[in-house]
Amino acid sequence: MSDLKIIKLVKNFVGMDRPAVNNVNLKINSGELVAFLGPSGCGKTTILKMITGLFAPDNGDIVLDNKSLLPIPTEKRGVVMVFQNYLLFPYMNVNENVGFALKMKGIDKNVIEKKVREMLDLVKLPDIGFRRPKQLSGGQQQRVALARALIASPRLLLLDEPLSNLDAHLRDEMRDLIVTIQKELNVTTIFVTHDQEEAVLLADKIALIFDGELQNYTSPKNYYEQPKNIKAAKFFGGVNFIKSKKINNEFISDIGKINYVGENINDLNDEINITVRPENIKLSKTNDFDHNSFKGNIKSIIFSGTHTRYKIIINNLELECSLQSLGIKNINQGDEIFVHLPKDKIWGMND
Amino acid sequence: MGGERLKIILSLTPPLLIIITLFFGGIFYGFLQSLGYQPAIGKYDINFSAYYNVMFSERYSKLFWTGLGLNLWVSFASTFLAAVFALFGALAIRKTFFAKTVCNFIYSLNLPMPHLVVAVGMIFVFSQSGLLARFASQLGLINSPGDFPVLVRDKYGFGIILAYIWKEAAFFFIILMSVLQSLGENFEELAQSLGANRWQRFRYVILPLVMPNLFSASIIVFAFSFGAYEVPALLGVIYPQMLPVMAFEFFLNPDLNARSEGMALSIIIALIVMILVVFYFWLTQAKIRKD
Known part of the structure; x- marks a missing residue:
C-alpha cells in the first residue's frame, strides 16, 4: 500500500510574484502511474521536490499511507527520485551506481551484488556492470538510473522528465519499459512531463498544472472528451470553442441552437463554452444530419498525410475539422458545407 | 611539406631561444654550479661532492635531514589543513547568499596579499609579544604574555603552517566554490533520496566529485610551500631549518665554495617537487586510462 495524498500544498519562492505551487490537492492510489503535466516553470518539479523532502512546503501536507511525510527527512522517506539528466555518479561503475542505495543501508556486499544483477536484468542491461557512465548511451544511462532507484524498493517512485533527453526511437522503448516495470513491481509512480503525448501514453491519470495551480486531475481519455476548462482543452489540442448561453435548458450560440446532452448539463452555468474535437466533427455537402447541423464555408484545406484539416467559417465562427485523407469526398476551398457536431461528442465548460 | 615545416621551425626559433635561455639557461647554470663548476673561482671539475656534503657529511647531514623532515611536515600539514578548512568552509556557506558574498570578498582580498605580509601579520598576532598573548594576559587567562604558547618561530613550524593555511585556504576556497557551484546540488539531492545521510553524502558524493580539483590544487600548494623561502625565513627557527632557507644561507655565504x-x-x-608532480600526473593518467 502506498496511497499518497497531497493536501492544500503551497510553496513560495523569493522573487516570484505568484506562489510556485498554490493550494494543490490530489490523491494517488497505490500502484497508480500518475503524470504531472504542464509547461516549464508551472511548479510540477517543485511538487516532486516537496514530496521527496528536498523543498519544505510553506503550507499544506503530504501524506503517504496515512502518515505525514513532512517531519521525516528525505533519506528516510522511502521516496526515490530519478532526475532528468540521470545523474549517474561518474566515478562509479554501473554496478556501484545501481548498488548505491543498498550500500548506504549497510547491506552485505554479496546481497548487493545479487540485487544489482537482478535490477540490471530487469532493465534489460545484464552485461554492462563494469562500464563507466560515460561509456553508456543516453538510453542505457536512463535504464541504469531507473535500476538504481528501483533497487531501493521505494514506496513512491518519482521520475523527473524521464524521456525528455532521449531521441524518438529510444523514447518509445523506454516508455514501454517504464510501464512494464511499474506494473510488474506495482510501485506507485509519479512522473513529470511537459509533453502531453507522453503523459497520455504512460499515465493512468494526469494532473494538469498551470502557474502552480492544479487545473484538472483525471484520466487521459477525459482530457480529450471532457476537459474541465478551455486551458485544459487547449493543452490537449482542443481548438474549437463555441460561446453559448443556456436559456430554458437550451444552448444558444452564434451558429445557432445546440443540442447538448453532456452528463454535466446540470452543473453548467448560464454562459459556457462548448468544445468539440476536430476529429469528431463530420462534414457533408448535403444536410444528412438530424441535429446540430450548421451550414458554413470551407476557408482552407491542409493536407497532412493520413489526415486532412479543414477550416470552416460558420457565421464568423471558425471551426477546425480533421478527416482521414483516405476516401475523402470531393471538398474544395470555398465550398458550402454542412457541419455536424454530434451531441454525444460535444462538451460544455464553465471556464 | 618539408619547406612548410622548416618555415614553422624558423619562425618559432627566436621566441623559443629566449624562453630556453632565460628559463632553462638559469636552471642549467645552477645545475652546473651544484656539480662544482664555478669558473669565477677557478673550479672546473664536475663532481657530486656538493650533493654528498649536503646529504651525508658530518657537518651538514643532520641539518639537511631534519630540514627535509620539517619541509615535508610543514608542506603536507599546511596543504592538508588548508584544503580541509577550505572544503568545510565552502560546504558550510555555499547555500547562503550573504555568507558566500562576504567570504568570497574576504578570500579575494587575501589572495593578492604577499606571503611576506601574512608572515609579519602572524608575528603580530600569534607571537609571545603579539596581540593574542597580550589579550590573553589582559583577560587573566595567562600570567604574562611570555606564558603564551610558542606558535611563531617554533621548532615544529606551527607559525609557518598557520601562515600557509591562512594564505592557501583562500586559493583552495575559490577553486572549491567554483567546482561546487558548477556541480550544483543535484548529485547530493539524488543521494539523499537514495537514503544517504549527511556523512554518507559527503563521503560518497561530494568528496569524490571535488577530489580531482582539490588534488590538483594541493599539488600546486604543496610545490609552492615546499620551495618557498620568505615565510620560513621570517617564522622559522635556526634549527631545524627548512631547506629553502638553508639553501639561501649557503648562497649568501661569503665563501663562494x-x-x-x-x-x-x-x-x-x-x-622532490618534480617527482611529486610526475607522480600526480601518473596517477591522473592511470585514472583516465582506467575510465
Whole structure:
C-alpha cells in the first residue's frame, strides 16, 4: 500500500510574484502511474521536490499511507527520485551506481551484488556492470538510473522528465519499459512531463498544472472528451470553442441552437463554452444530419498525410475539422458545407 | 611539406631561444654550479661532492635531514589543513547568499596579499609579544604574555603552517566554490533520496566529485610551500631549518665554495617537487586510462 495524498500544498519562492505551487490537492492510489503535466516553470518539479523532502512546503501536507511525510527527512522517506539528466555518479561503475542505495543501508556486499544483477536484468542491461557512465548511451544511462532507484524498493517512485533527453526511437522503448516495470513491481509512480503525448501514453491519470495551480486531475481519455476548462482543452489540442448561453435548458450560440446532452448539463452555468474535437466533427455537402447541423464555408484545406484539416467559417465562427485523407469526398476551398457536431461528442465548460 | 615545416621551425626559433635561455639557461647554470663548476673561482671539475656534503657529511647531514623532515611536515600539514578548512568552509556557506558574498570578498582580498605580509601579520598576532598573548594576559587567562604558547618561530613550524593555511585556504576556497557551484546540488539531492545521510553524502558524493580539483590544487600548494623561502625565513627557527632557507644561507655565504652546496640543495628541492608532480600526473593518467 502506498496511497499518497497531497493536501492544500503551497510553496513560495523569493522573487516570484505568484506562489510556485498554490493550494494543490490530489490523491494517488497505490500502484497508480500518475503524470504531472504542464509547461516549464508551472511548479510540477517543485511538487516532486516537496514530496521527496528536498523543498519544505510553506503550507499544506503530504501524506503517504496515512502518515505525514513532512517531519521525516528525505533519506528516510522511502521516496526515490530519478532526475532528468540521470545523474549517474561518474566515478562509479554501473554496478556501484545501481548498488548505491543498498550500500548506504549497510547491506552485505554479496546481497548487493545479487540485487544489482537482478535490477540490471530487469532493465534489460545484464552485461554492462563494469562500464563507466560515460561509456553508456543516453538510453542505457536512463535504464541504469531507473535500476538504481528501483533497487531501493521505494514506496513512491518519482521520475523527473524521464524521456525528455532521449531521441524518438529510444523514447518509445523506454516508455514501454517504464510501464512494464511499474506494473510488474506495482510501485506507485509519479512522473513529470511537459509533453502531453507522453503523459497520455504512460499515465493512468494526469494532473494538469498551470502557474502552480492544479487545473484538472483525471484520466487521459477525459482530457480529450471532457476537459474541465478551455486551458485544459487547449493543452490537449482542443481548438474549437463555441460561446453559448443556456436559456430554458437550451444552448444558444452564434451558429445557432445546440443540442447538448453532456452528463454535466446540470452543473453548467448560464454562459459556457462548448468544445468539440476536430476529429469528431463530420462534414457533408448535403444536410444528412438530424441535429446540430450548421451550414458554413470551407476557408482552407491542409493536407497532412493520413489526415486532412479543414477550416470552416460558420457565421464568423471558425471551426477546425480533421478527416482521414483516405476516401475523402470531393471538398474544395470555398465550398458550402454542412457541419455536424454530434451531441454525444460535444462538451460544455464553465471556464 | 618539408619547406612548410622548416618555415614553422624558423619562425618559432627566436621566441623559443629566449624562453630556453632565460628559463632553462638559469636552471642549467645552477645545475652546473651544484656539480662544482664555478669558473669565477677557478673550479672546473664536475663532481657530486656538493650533493654528498649536503646529504651525508658530518657537518651538514643532520641539518639537511631534519630540514627535509620539517619541509615535508610543514608542506603536507599546511596543504592538508588548508584544503580541509577550505572544503568545510565552502560546504558550510555555499547555500547562503550573504555568507558566500562576504567570504568570497574576504578570500579575494587575501589572495593578492604577499606571503611576506601574512608572515609579519602572524608575528603580530600569534607571537609571545603579539596581540593574542597580550589579550590573553589582559583577560587573566595567562600570567604574562611570555606564558603564551610558542606558535611563531617554533621548532615544529606551527607559525609557518598557520601562515600557509591562512594564505592557501583562500586559493583552495575559490577553486572549491567554483567546482561546487558548477556541480550544483543535484548529485547530493539524488543521494539523499537514495537514503544517504549527511556523512554518507559527503563521503560518497561530494568528496569524490571535488577530489580531482582539490588534488590538483594541493599539488600546486604543496610545490609552492615546499620551495618557498620568505615565510620560513621570517617564522622559522635556526634549527631545524627548512631547506629553502638553508639553501639561501649557503648562497649568501661569503665563501663562494658554499654556493655549490646551495645550488645542490635547490636542485634537490626542485627534484622532490618534480617527482611529486610526475607522480600526480601518473596517477591522473592511470585514472583516465582506467575510465
